[in-house]
Amino acid sequence: MAGADEYDVELLNENDGFSSSIIFSIAQDQQGFLWFGTAYDGVLRYDGKNVVNYRREQPQPFYIPHNNSGNLAIDHDGDIWVGGWGSGLTHMSPALHQAENFVYDRADLASVSDAYVQSVFVDADNDIWVGTLTSGLNLFNRATKTFTRFPGSVISSEGTSSVRIWDMLQTSPDEIWIGSDNGLNKVRKSTLTFEYYRPSTSTKPDAENKVRHLLATDDGRIVLGTHDGVTLFNPQTRKFMRLYAENEETLGPVQALLKTHFDQYWVSSGYGVYSFTLQDPVLRKVPLNFDDSCAQALFEDRQNNIWLSCEGQGIYKISRQTSFKLINDPRLRRDSRLKATYSVLVRDDENVLFGTSSAGILNWHKPTNTISDFANVDAMQDLSVHRMAIAPNGTLWFTNKTHLYYLTEDGKPVKYEPPQGACIRSYSPRLSICTLPHKENSGLPHALAFS
Incomplete structure (x- = not known):
């Protein structure tokens, strides 16, 4: 490779x-x-x-x-x-x-x-x-x-x-x-x-x-x-x-x-x-x-x-360094939920997460070639997932069009509301930078950047 x-x-x-x-x-x-x-x-x-x-x-x-x-x-x-x-x-x-x-x-x-x-x-x-x-x-x-x-x-x-x-x-x-x-x-x-x-x-x-x-x-x-x-x-x-x-x-x-x-x-x-x-x-x-x-x-x-x-x-x-390979798998092509995918995140050697336009987060388990819901996102009004990232403590963070979320251990999304004044609009019109209050036991990163 x-x-x-x-x-x-x-x-x-x-x-x-x-x-x-x-x-x-x-x-x-x-x-x-x-x-x-x-x-x-x-x-x-x-x-x-x-x-x-x-x-x-x-x-x-x-x-x-x-x-x-x-x-x-x-x-x-x-x-x-x-x-x-x-x-x-x-x-x-x-x-x-x-x-x-x-x-x-x-x-x-x-x-x-x-x-x-x-x-x-x-x-x-x-x-x-x-x-x-x-x-x-x-x-x-x-x-x-x-x-x-x-x-x-x-x-x-x-x-x-x-x-x-x-x-x-x-x-x-x-x-x-x-x-x-x-x-x-x-x-x-x-x-x-x-x-x-x-x-x-x-x-x-x-x-x-x-x-x-x-x-x-x-x-x-x-x-x-x-x-x-x-x-x-x-x-x-x-x-x-x-x-x-x-x-x-x-x-x-x-x-x-x-x-x-x-x-x-x-x-x-x-x-x-x-x-x-x-x-x-x-x-x-x-x-x-x-x-x-x-x-x-x-x-x-x-x-x-x-x-x-x-x-x-x-x-x-x-x-x-990561090398890229085209995955032309019929199972991925047939699943209509993946036709509009905004983001992709590799969890480990066996699992890949897809942030979709209307079906939340889907998990592809490569050894069994199965696709399943990764998170219970029904509570979100907007089921699009635009960006995903894993924090150093292993917590999954993601965004839709309007809000920032993190995923609890039992797979429930929690909307995160940064403190007032924590986020500023950067020179890029689509990018926000949020400086978060970092505490030793909070599990939060120091800062998040998202569109």
Whole structure:
């Protein structure tokens, strides 16, 4: 497909408010904000235009205890959990404008077991797991604000096979996988017992057994990013398969793993960014057309932008160029409701939305080739849909001839009335610009432009 391997790239750096390029983790909250955990400059929050820096030296918006705050996780309530390199675990509540720090206390066995937190993981039950540099795994109790410690460097089912915990991944309600400095572990949450798997048969710790990152695949396998390249693990057969680049080399230490919306698995390393597919498990260089040997964290947001942090350069925003193909489908031609279509919006790989002249919003499900009503728009006096857009928090916004609407989770359109004076007519006679009152929990974008 033409353009399938071409990307638009935008570099953001200190000129855009990003005070650090050493970023170890990236996450997106329910409102669409992007959060960046840095090595030396605290936590950054980005709204698409402005950066807010949460640092030890700055009490506003609120104080965090340590600027080395590279490991982030967002829980089901939208709160940020920060693994600090020397400060333990920090719980940030943007809604309440406050943070709480949980520090290592040698005399308190219910405290977090290490001041150096390597990884933070939120499971399906909204429980917080903490992996440390030198003291194994912890499970946080929200009610008592205490930690259950699991011993490290054991193989007797009560703890992890190493004291260093790099990453965690949940594949079922009862199974959480753990990447450690000495192989892959699995903990059953119902019994809190551990099982152990080693990519390398070596009896000594080696680079292949240092499992730094974990990622689930669509076919039930697990991608392991190790200290010596990429390995695929099949939990059913318990077999490991190493992946190699076209030159039959490994990639060395893996910095991050990512599953993209276009079914490629991306890997960042000191050799740059590589990709593979399950159908073609060969590591191939991603043609980004810049020096990406500095590649670190990888993340894809809900608008399908890929973010790559690069030490010394900044943060790259990468979008895959779209190639066009004529869809000459008889089913689309026969449906009279689509003869006058004002707007088209791709929801995902399987669904396309059509804003029509008199039938509201229709959804085309490509695998089954069916067309159905997407929204209950009977309450609208005018059933024409002229423009559609998806906000960063996933909300669908659309307009008819006279009003702006957003769609609730149950598919009902709600007319939005901007505050008085919020909208101005631009130089274009058909375009209005509305600056909206942005609140952290409102889910509204900062501004909307519509005809």
